[in-house]
Amino acid sequence: MFDDVIQEDVLLEMKYVYDYVKIETAFPKYATKKALQKYSSPTLLFAAENDVFFPSKLIVPRSEQIFSNLTKTVILQNSSHMQNNANINKILTEIEYFFSN
Known part of the structure; x- marks a missing residue:
């Protein structure tokens, strides 16, 4: 799930999620x-x-x-489910640009 060094606070957060949150085990139905x-x-x-x-x-x-209204697609290269700091910055920049135009 991770493609970068896992920060301690993120690891702790994941532990709490898996320890204390009832996670839905089925994927959402297809739209x-x-x-x-x-x-x-x-x-x-x-x-x-x-x-x-x-x-x-x-x-x-x-x-x-x-x-029908897919305006832009951003593929995060060499990336996994949990994003590293570089990708978080890229995502935030893309979102800011998307909403300002």
Whole structure:
């Protein structure tokens, strides 16, 4: 899940989540184009290349099929499910740019 050195506070947070939070074990059901037909807001997609749960090679094509308003897709290269500081900064920059334009 991690592609960088795991910081102690993040590791502790993950421990608390797994120790004290009842985690849903089933993945969310797939959205359909029909279910999203009334959704018209511009959409920004982030996908991690090596995400063990949601790999970009599956997420991007599926998103292109169901979102008619997919404005921008950012694939985080060499990245896993949990983001490192460099990717967090990239994500924040992309979000800021997306909402300012």
